[in-house]
Amino acid sequence: MITVELAKLFKRPRMYVIVALLCLLPFIVAIFLATTRIPPPPGQGGAFLSAVLSNGALYPAAALALVLPVFLPVAVAVLAGDSIAGEATGGTLRYLLIRPVGRTRLLVAKLIAQVAFVLFAIAAVVVTSYLTGVLMLGTGESTTGGVVLLPPDVTSLSGDLISPGELALRLLGTIGYITISMLGVAAIALFLSTLTDSALGAAMGALATLVTSQVLVTLDAAESVKPYLPTRYWLAWIDFFRDPILWRDIERGAGLQFVYVAVLLGAAWANFKTKDIGS
Template sequence: MHADADTASARTHGGALLASELRVLFRRWRTWAMLAALASIPVLMAVVVRLSSEPPGPGEGPPFLDQVTNNGMFVAVTALVLTTPLFLPLTVAVVSGDTIAGEASLGTLRYLLVAPAGRVRLLLVKYVSTVAFCVAASGTVLLTGWLIGAALFGTGEATLLSGDTIGVGDAVVRSLLVGAHVTICMLGLAAVGLFISTLTDAGVGAMAAVAVLTIVAQVLGQLDQLAWLHPWLFTHHWLAFADLLREPIVWTSFTENALLQAAYVAFFGALAYGRFSTKDVLS
């Protein structure tokens, strides 16, 4: 009976801790500033294309840009192409790098560990809150792109990369799948950031380290001499969502990306636990 009561109490406290963490995260001006910056990208892109004297031709600009004037859905998809290599990872680096190191620098980490949730549950809460931000970040780009795209270019039947035509409902589903792919891409980076955050008490340093690591991984992914390494980089499948815009959908890249990110989450989650469980918390 006592064991069951203790377990229930720990779960209740864990839920309360997660709710508190989410409130803190989404009440910060920094969080909303980053989401606003992400939202501005599809808006600026759509306005520029709309005001342009000539619509972009095939092969001009980022992928799918030439489809923007045909259907507003492609504003959201193209915006995800633009934000995934740099802007989304930067925001995730800020949030994940600040998870543990930020608490340590503020002197609040020791008080969090006094609670019965313990170190493991605190790590889980921090990671889940970062995942929530990943969903919010990619969702912001997707939703803003849909809204501005519909307002400036309208919606209707969309022509896929395979040449097939789909209706509005299917177009929404396809764009949601692209958003899900991008969100999953950020989960491995979030786990890397959580681990790095356990290594230091300087939140800014952890954020910078995660951002630099992201850039390095993408640079390595461009070197043909390291082709053997490319499938193991967490950035390898970041832009591999074109198959979700074909008929029928080819799920290979989506599932391979999900498995790769799951491996990163498991590996760096274990490293974070190993480091954090033995870390001397003095602040």
């Protein structure tokens, strides 16, 4: 079942269009930065954007900061919202379930397909933005005397130097954390997708939840509920670039997303398990 869902995901051209759009935004920003060399004022603009002018090897971090707040959640919500409701709208859900396929397994397979999409999308953003950063913004002097082109050490948020190998590890950690963060979005959209036959409705419902959460995160009056909001720890991946790494919010963010996944997947299962399938 999982293999089928993964194959279905990677055979759809729209998935590649979405990933290309995700990669395009950092590329456009890099063009402007490389041609004007005007960094955002200190403390303003996207995270890491002022730092990438001195070393483009850090551009993947800046690119993730650009796509994470809006583009990536929208993409995940649209695809996850389509996962069950899209099958229902297309009239394929009935045939899918006629096969000896458990509904719980179908839900889990749909969620795993979302994980695969997020991993693929973020990896694509990291790779393309790394190449964009290194080629367009430059990396300063090579530390290997030109034998092998490696970027020089980049500066962490704490002012310490991060070697290329360590940077790769921290980017891997970032990819993992953002994937977990997007699991919550996928779970919300997947649950809503079991409630309605409208893929658009499910995606909009998930996005409305996220926008509400983002608004409350910035509201001092909502301080008491902030630790439980799905977007509260989204930016905690930035803490991978501090020295030493600040694990506090990363751990809490990952834990919170797993709670959301457990609850919403449970709710999706409770609703979908014996739901009448009319289409």
